[in-house]
Amino acid sequence: MHTLRRFAAPRAPRQERCELCGVPVTEGNHRHLVDTEQRSLACACTPCALLFERPGAAHGRFLSVPDRYLSDHDHRIDDSAWELLQIPVSVAFFFRNTALDRLVALYPSPAGATECELDPSTWQTVLGVSRLSELLKPDVEALLLRRTDGRAECYLVPIDICYELVGRMRRLWQGFDGGAEARADLQAFFAHVERRAEAMEGERRP
Numbered sequence: 001m002h003t004l005r006r007f008a009a010p011r012a013p014r015q016e017r018c019e020l021c022g023v024p025v026t027e028g029n030h031r032h033l034v035d036t037e038q039r040s041l042a043c044a045c046t047p048c049a050l051l052f053e054r055p056g057a058a059h060g061r062f063l064s065v066p067d068r069y070l071s072d073h074d075h076r077i078d079d080s081a082w083e084l085l086q087i088p089v090s091v092a093f094f095f096r097n098t099a100l101d102r103l104v105a106l107y108p109s110p111a112g113a114t115e116c117e118l119d120p121s122t123w124q125t126v127l128g129v130s131r132l133s134e135l136l137k138p139d140v141e142a143l144l145l146r147r148t149d150g151r152a153e154c155y156l157v158p159i160d161i162c163y164e165l166v167g168r169m170r171r172l173w174q175g176f177d178g179g180a181e182a183r184a185d186l187q188a189f190f191a192h193v194e195r196r197a198e199a200m201e202g203e204r205r206p
Helices: 046-051 079-085 120-128 131-135 159-172 179-196
Strands: 031-035 040-044 062-064 091-097 102-109 112-116 141-148 151-158
Touching: 031 046, 040 046, 040 159, 046 062, 079 120, 079 151, 091 159, 102 120, 102 159, 112 159, 131 151, 141 159, 151 159, 151 179, 159 179
Parallel strands: none
Antiparallel strands: 031 040, 031 062, 091 102, 091 141, 102 112, 141 151
């Protein structure tokens, strides 16, 4: 599978640089672009990322990854709905890929991002009625789901953090169930997402 595999692979620590202008990028000046031709993520400084927020920039090849996090706790996904998705683990993310002209469903695994075939009617039944799905920007944002205690929470997030999660799980996973370190890291990751997420108007926080 070619989808953004480079970003999910373990990497040695190094100085990140903007892949467009070459300047070093730091945590506070580090954005990502989706390269729609190569189907990969590119590191970018903030000024370069801002250039590609304009529609039609670079003929649409590069798309700036937004920085918005949204939640809709009022949209409940119970066990029966989750079973329709046929996702074998408790975490998955979904995005619209314009190059493939379809929705892509992926989940983290010890081997990296694993794709799950998803029937369009299933998507519509489980997630299509969510207010978040109506706001989802193709290629650059994803619906991130986590199943706990008989229900699944759904967030709209930047696509790059989904691949960050894939890389973290691949690096930390041990044994059959992932191990204590991977579970703790997953809990911390979603706590961060929940803190960042802005509630939809009228939503009741849990």
